[in-house]
Amino acid sequence: DTAVSQTPKYLVTQMGNDKSIKCEQNLGHDTMYWYKQDSKKFLKIMFSYNNKELIINETVPNRFSPKSPDKAHLNLHINSLELGDSAVYFCASSHDVSGRGQYFGPGTRLTVT
């Protein structure tokens, strides 16, 4: 059983397009996250949602818009894709906001050409 799943696993698209990445967790967690891993493997948080409410927005361009239809889902929509958006995007979830550990999805490798 996959705890945190993401679709698609790979996404290749052209500059200027709009794309979405979906994330679902079946752990019953209240908090979900999006992280970006760049080409140097550096991981940085982008957003955090708790009970469908935005908690963290780490100065991400507003071309990136997360949406949480329910506690089990956190989707990431990206408008007007740029070359610099190429990265691996990881979804994660945690039981609550206590900070006691997050569980990561398999990642979505986005390539913008």
Next chain:
Amino acid sequence: AQSVTQPDIHITVSEGASLELRCNYSYGATPYLFWYVQSPGQGLQLLLKYFSGDTLVQGIKGFEAEFKRSQSSFNLRKPSVHWSDAAEYFCAVGRQGAQKLVFGQGTRLTINP
């Protein structure tokens, strides 16, 4: 602000040899500390975590880590590595009540047969 430093970008050890991966953090209070492993093309798997109490924590896959407050370190160890341990290892720091994790830049582990 929290920060994490993993001084070794790449480490190579022989199969069966012992391993120590270094992690130093910067944080004013008692941190929450984590080690994650990322196998090629995979997501991040939580190896172990420290919140409080016994400073030597045991994790999965035979890994352990020791929290040393005086050195601001949380080094990961394994007495005998296996070829399957080849991966990228990330140290991360969080704190109570904070959702985001701050990651180090990762250490790539290569195993020689």
